[in-house]
Amino acid sequence: MSELIPGATVGVVGGGQLGRMLAEAASPLGVEVLVLDPTPECPASPPATDQIVADFDDESAIRDLAARVDVLTLEIELADPEGLREASAETGTPVHPAPADLETTRDKLAEARSLADAGIPVADFRRVDEDDDLAAAFDVLGTPLMLKARHGGYDGRGNAVVDTISEATTYFGTLDDLVAEQLVDFERELSVIGVRGHDAIATYPVAENRHEAEILRETLVPARTDDAVHDRAEAVARDVIAQMDGRGVFGIELFETTDGEILVNEIAPRPHNSGHYTIEGTVTSQFEQHVRAILGHPLGETALRAPTAMVNLLGTGEENRSATLSGVEDALAMANAHFHWYGKRDVRPLRKMGHVTATGSGLATARSTANAARDAIDFE
Template identity: 40%
Template sequence: MSTTYQSTNKVGILGGGQLGRMLIQSGIDFNVPFKVLDPDKHAPCSSIAEFVHGKLKDLDTVLDFGKDCDVITIEIEHVNTEALKTLESQGKRVYPQPSVIELIQDKRKQKQFYSASGIPTAPFTLVDNLEDVKRKVTTFPIVNKLGKEGYDGRGVQILRSSADLQKAFDAPGLLEELIDFDKEIAVIVARTSSGEIKSFPAVEMVFHPEQNLVEYLFSPAQISDHVRNEAERIAHTVIQKLNMVGLLAVEMFVTKTGEVLVNEIAPRPHNSGHQTIEANVTSQYEQHLRAILGLPLGDTSITRPSAMVNLLGEPGHEGIARYEGFADVLALSGVHVHLYGKQLTKPFRKMGHVTIADPDPIELKRKVQLVKNTLKVVS
């Protein structure tokens, strides 16, 4: 006999950005009450849930925030994990677990975890500062990553020659072999406290050439069955090795020889899963809620091929956001626009995304370019 569901568990979200906003929108269907903490009093979640204005890394602020929450989760990794450990010791369910968040806060620890767990990843060397980078670089090009605080492409530098060494980070980080990859893909996987695991079909990502963030993606990825199975196997292995509860995005390189290597992971809803709202049976946001609330995981099947285009602030524009070409894009069949409730735009700020569904791959790619060239965020 199944237990009775009662939607009285208050879910606290550390971070009030667009990921939290879409998580709340999904949770409305389950009558889930939400409470949100964010340092921006105008954050996207501020008007749609119980909202607390405060710093995510302040110990006392996070402790006070979590007092009346039953379950606590995150939409950004830059949070105070000591406070979360204390809340966990007080009986709060904190998912992902604080230990997982701590590991993922530091790319150095991430890479060491992959190595110790037998998870394929690009060869790397740890570095302590700029001088250490200069001593340890033996070949170019090479990737220099900041250990902590990197986000949305920040904290990554490609050093193409000795002249680029001045761009290296003067802080703890790592040097990583620049992979000559064929594709960049992502698999989103979820796990419950009882150990149930389900993953979404892999998507293929295209990154902005300068900003190192996803510009658009296609679902499903156009990859071989071998690569698809290996990517799914790796994603399941990672979340099992972490013993993590919640949703995990696993970004991977596919090399020209068909090898699959983990690049980075994120323990939360992710940019590479936005299209699941319209194009999968269960969205990544609903799946995350199912996982952290102890509910059965949903069907991850694709209902129709799709693409997702990130809507970024235009270069040279900063101020009150206006959306050029909005009506033109809405007139296209299979298109759904998500705006994130951000009043102010600035260059390359994530202001929304567009999901495009079409069974014809050629037509899907045509619509992606049409959306990219038509819908602009200006001031």
């Protein structure tokens, strides 16, 4: 497939910030990107060659996209795996990651079962479709437990720690199509960006993540843990990637337990928020890597250039309003700080609007710079 670079065209279902950064990374390779997204002039539209305005599960629009590109991929799990499969069959356009990968990872019960069946460590779990199932889960898994919607949850939506059936009902409405997980006593949250190429598997350095209200706030690389945990996290990530059918980048969220074990939390079949540090922090960004992998080209080097910190720029205030930034010049004046704006016109509370990355001679320096740059930026 080497004749496709330059000159290849990649179709992306989803046009949010991940699609934007994919298109930015593809351009230097001579690769064009077309996106499908229901929001006109979505965040990915400026660097993309064209946008099809349609819902993520619009089968006709997905076929149109497939007919115009050399390979289909996705940046959001709301993409329809069956629509992707049918579009590929009709047009001959390959899909990476594979629709089967999306089917598994978008269903938290199917994901947990597939990992457990492969001998990959996960928290104990139970299926919940009614009140009696949750009562049994409390008996087996303990109280409190983590309750997750099997489909559609992201950025903390669809996840809740619950002590009682009443609490669960208040949060979810009906206790149907859920998965209960034993609450993990963890030392820290980790992640590994893994990539499956046409003939190789690669991993990026182990990252340490800090969440609040289930939303990622900060990523530190390398993770502040011992070498044995780094090695185990990388080994588990490689085992996860080996289970995937298609090519591309996968974000693998992990727990380091208090006794030093590694458990898989969730898998994203796409570039991941905790991998944004790779743009400045590693030799090859996760976005360029994804383009390389889905087109079947050699993978890039994943080594860390320097200790790196990434912080998300989240929407402030209590109301939706136009996104008017201030303080960007102050942030850009800080040495080794890099500001990324996602081009979203409206700011909402805790909406991911951008991120700041900083490198440094040590992780403490990088972290201090990244947070100072983030704190300098505000919404008027």
